[in-house]
Amino acid sequence: MRGIFGLVLIVGVALAGFAVFMAKDYIDKYQSALEAERSKGGSIDTVEIFVTKKPVKYGDQLTAEDVRLVSWPTRSVPQGAYSIPEELFPQGFDKPRSVLRSLEPGEAILAVKLTNPGEPAGLTSLLKPGERAFTIEVSVASGVSGFLRPGHQVDVYWTGRVEGQGRNAEVTKLIQSSLPLIAIDQSANEEVQKAGIARTVTVAASAQQVAALAQAQSTGSLSLALVGSGDARTNEVIEVDQNALLGVVAAEAPVAQALEEVCTIRTRRGAEVVEIEIPCTN
Incomplete structure (x- = not known):
């Protein structure tokens, strides 16, 4: 009896160990596959563009102290963004641009929101x-x-x-x-x-x-x-x-009816003058 109990105990321990081994193997494979997928999509191409450091309002001058470069996903760079200092300030920092639309901190600086270098924010710039x-x-x-x-x-x-x-x-x-x-x-x-x-x-x-x-x-x-x-x-x-x-419909003007032309000749019968109709020739 003791021998049977010991045999069952050994078989149970063996099955439990095999189950733990299979579970560990499955988890290792799952984690390896997950890391592989992360490595595929984890790399995002970026480019540096200028954003604002602080809020700037309409009419404010945008200076070098107001901007900074940040990494931005290449596929999401908005049109008109600046990535080169010489493009944002082509005439140097002594001729700053004026802001046409308010910008919040961290917002991308776009060409449509700025005047030309040295130009104030007025109607001519719009x-x-x-x-x-x-x-x-x-x-x-x-x-x-x-x-x-x-x-x-x-x-x-x-x-x-x-x-x-x-x-x-x-x-x-x-x-x-x-x-x-x-x-x-x-x-x-x-x-x-x-x-x-x-x-x-x-x-x-x-x-x-x-x-x-x-x-x-x-x-x-x-x-x-x-x-x-x-x-x-x-x-x-x-x-x-x-x-x-x-919704009033204008009444149509009446169409004039053409009068039929009648041609006659006059003849005298004694003291009486008689008109006789004849076919019109013209």
């Missing part, structure tokens, strides 16, 4: 080649109730009276689409904290668009509509008059 700044007078209604900010885009509608060519009615028409706002009143700062009713807004437009806006502002009233973020410019012709607003 205009692209070929663009002009044009100011539009607005009110609480036409200026979207004070929600406009520099950097927004607006559609411009003209309301006035159209005369001539059989028309004599007041119409509202979309004349310009998705014009960028570059200033509200006398401020070009995008980070306006306090909402207020603007008296004027300034848009960036081509010379042809400026001429159209000037003509429209002198002959009628202009209203602005805020364009949604990421919305595309529309080329649709939009014009509404009172009839279109109320």
